[in-house]
Amino acid sequence: MVLALVPEGRQTAEADRTIIVRRVDFSEMLARLDRNFTAEGDVISAHVLAVLSGLFPDGEEMFIEAVKHHRDFVTDEDLKRQVNAFIGQEVIHGRQHRDLNARLAELGYRSKIVEHFMQFDEEGLTPGMHAVLQVLTKVGPFRKLLSEMEERRAERGDEGPDPMFELALTAALEHYTASMAELLLTEADLQGLFADQDLFRMWAWHAIEESEHRAVAFDVFKAAGGDEEMRLRAMKIAGWALVFITSWHVTIGVLTDRRSWRNFGLPRSLWRQRRNPLIGRKFRRRLADYYRADFHPLQRDTSALEQRWRAWFDDEAPRPTPAESLALLKF
Numbered sequence: 001m002v003l004a005l006v007p008e009g010r011q012t013a014e015a016d017r018t019i020i021v022r023r024v025d026f027s028e029m030l031a032r033l034d035r036n037f038t039a040e041g042d043v044i045s046a047h048v049l050a051v052l053s054g055l056f057p058d059g060e061e062m063f064i065e066a067v068k069h070h071r072d073f074v075t076d077e078d079l080k081r082q083v084n085a086f087i088g089q090e091v092i093h094g095r096q097h098r099d100l101n102a103r104l105a106e107l108g109y110r111s112k113i114v115e116h117f118m119q120f121d122e123e124g125l126t127p128g129m130h131a132v133l134q135v136l137t138k139v140g141p142f143r144k145l146l147s148e149m150e151e152r153r154a155e156r157g158d159e160g161p162d163p164m165f166e167l168a169l170t171a172a173l174e175h176y177t178a179s180m181a182e183l184l185l186t187e188a189d190l191q192g193l194f195a196d197q198d199l200f201r202m203w204a205w206h207a208i209e210e211s212e213h214r215a216v217a218f219d220v221f222k223a224a225g226g227d228e229e230m231r232l233r234a235m236k237i238a239g240w241a242l243v244f245i246t247s248w249h250v251t252i253g254v255l256t257d258r259r260s261w262r263n264f265g266l267p268r269s270l271w272r273q274r275r276n277p278l279i280g281r282k283f284r285r286r287l288a289d290y291y292r293a294d295f296h297p298l299q300r301d302t303s304a305l306e307q308r309w310r311a312w313f314d315d316e317a318p319r320p321t322p323a324e325s326l327a328l329l330k331f
């Protein structure tokens with residue numbers, strides 16, 4: 001069991017954590033990637049993957065900037081090293097996902113539209129979405145969260161986004177990616193969404209690295225003096241934003257996809273979602289861990305799981321089965 005609490009005088013809970021920046025090349029896979037890359041023509045899952053991929057490049061760019069902005073607070077040599085590895089990994093994720101997004105867009109997915117949306121430019125923000133956002137910001141939990149953000153902005157006396165809040169968002173979203181990564185590496189139902197095994201390999205690579213660097217943004221946030229109230233608020237906002245953006249783009253993508261309307265494509269895909277771990281209890285419980293006062297990303301010891309999947313990715317071992325992977329999680 002990894003010591004979850006950061007030792008006195010240190011800024012990282014695991015000084016010798018393995019975080020490897022891999023030079024990867026998926027261009028061959030992308031060149032021959034087919035539109036039907038999910039099992040049994042699952043049209044909803046295909047659009048979910050395309051939208052998630054669309055979110056990554058600019059999301060990860062924000063993560064890098066947020067962490068870089070607070071680098072001076074990092075005095076622990078081991079955390080410094082981890083920050084460099086984190087940045088290296090996220091830079092490559094962004095590049096690889098931009099390439100994947102370009103290919104998915106050629107195949108008719110909304111991945112590039114989502115990229116534009118993340119950049120807040122015209123092509124991404126359709127009038128419909130603009131109208132929905134206008135309404136959403138006036139009702140429910142959004143209004144409260146946004147007015148709190150406005151207050152803090154007024155306190156700081158400047159117009160731009162709060163760098164500390166961006167770091168809090170980064171730490172929160174890294175909990176999302178680490179939790180998703182754990183599911184992808186252990187759940188047969190999630191692995192089973194992929195009909196294209198080379199595409200799975202790309203997502204597994206990203207998952208391994210998200211798991212490896214799961215604690216870096218969190219530790220930097222703590223080192224920079226980030227407070228609990230902001231940490232939890234960022235988690236709420238991150239969750240709402242993710243659910244809203246993903247369901248919006250997936251809905252449009254699915255409804256405008258011809259495959260939904262042929263051979264009961266949409267009902268079949270909807271039926272399959274009952275087993276989708278991304279909307280399951282296990283995932284929600286994992287996410288809820290973040291709200292615990294004593295939470296630290298390394299309380300879950302995923303080192304053995306990462307090591308086993310690294311061996312597979314490096315062609316040193318066969319692909320671990322979900323049962324074998326689950327057995328490697330010890331808490």
Ligand SMILES: [Fe+2]
Pocket residue numbers: 060089090093206210
């Ligand atoms: Fe990433």
Ligand SMILES: [Fe+2]
Pocket residue numbers: 090174177210213
């Ligand atoms: Fe990440």
